[in-house]
C-alpha cells in the first residue's frame with residue numbers, strides 16, 4: 001500500500017460513430033472506441049482519454065481489468081505509472097487523469113500546472129483520408145476544405161500522386177503528406193515527391209517503415225521537403241538518431257504516454273533545432289484540449305481528430321476555419 005493520497009479509479013469505454021470512413025494506409029474504420037479514465041479523491045475528479053488503440057482487443061480488456069482491480073488507493077504518482085509498462089495510450093489516459101486532478105487541486109489551469117505558456121488560438125490542418133481516386137474532390141467540397149489554411153492528405157502506395165494532384169488542383173494552400181510507412185525505399189519517396197513539382201508541400205510525414213533507418217538517412221539528405229517522424233517516435237526519449245534521420249518529429253500525447261514525456265520530446269527537438277508538430281489520434285476534445293495546453297514552441301499543429309466525430313462528447317474546444325481555442329473551462333484555459 002502506498003502512503004500517497006487515497007484515490008478511486010474507473011475506466012469507461014465509449015464507441016462513437018465518425019462522419020466519414022477514416023482510411024489510412026494501415027486500415028479503415030467508421031467508428032472509434034475511446035476509453036475515459038476517471039480518478040476521484042472524494043472531493044474532485046480528473047478525467048483522461050485513451051485513443052488510437054493498437055493493442056489487441058482481448059489484451060487491452062485484460063489490462064483494463066487488471067488496472068481496475070489494482071488501482072484504487074495504489075496509483076497516486078505520475079512517475080510511478082511509467083513503471084507499470086502499459087501501452088502508451090493507456091498510460092496517457094491514466095497519467096493525464098492524475099495530472100488534471102493535481103492541477104484542479106491547486107486551482108491552476110493545466111498549462112500553468114505543467115509550466116507551459118500555450119499559444120492560442122492554434123491553427124490546425126484538416127486531414128483527408130485515403131479516398132477512391134474519383135472522390136477526392138467530392139470530399140473536398142462536402143467538408144468545405146477550402147476554409148482551412150493548411151491541409152494534410154493521407155496516401156498509400158496506390159495512386160499517391162493522383163490524389164495529391166487532384167487536391168492541388170482545387171486547393172492552393174500548403175499541403176502536408178502522410179504516408180504512414182507506405183513506401184519502402186528512399187528512391188520511391190523521392191520519385192513520388194518529384195512528381196508533385198509546383199505543389200506547395202510543407203513536409204512528408206513517415207513515408208517509410210520505422211525500421212528503414214538507412215533509407216531515412218539517404219532520404220533526409222536528398223529530399224526537397226522536410227521529412228517528419230511519426231510512427232518512428234513513440235514514448236522514447238528523443239536520441240541523436242532522430243536528428244540524423246529526420247528534419248522534425250510529430251509528437252502525440254497518446255504515443256508519449258504522459259504530458260511530461262511529450263514536453264521532454266518537444267524540448268529536446270527544439271534544442272536540436274528540429275521542427276515539431278503536435279498531432280493527435282482520432283480522439284475527443286478532451287485529448288485535443290490537453291495537446292493545446294502544451295502548445296508552446298510547436299511549429300505545426302495537426303489536431304483535427306475531434307472534428308471527425310458525428311457527436312463529439314466533451315465540447316471543450318471550439319473550431320473556426322481551423323483555428324482552435326478553448327471553451328470556458330478552468331482546467332483548459334490560459335491563466
Ligand SMILES: [Mg+2]
Pocket residue numbers: 178180205206230231250
Ligand atoms: Mg502520421
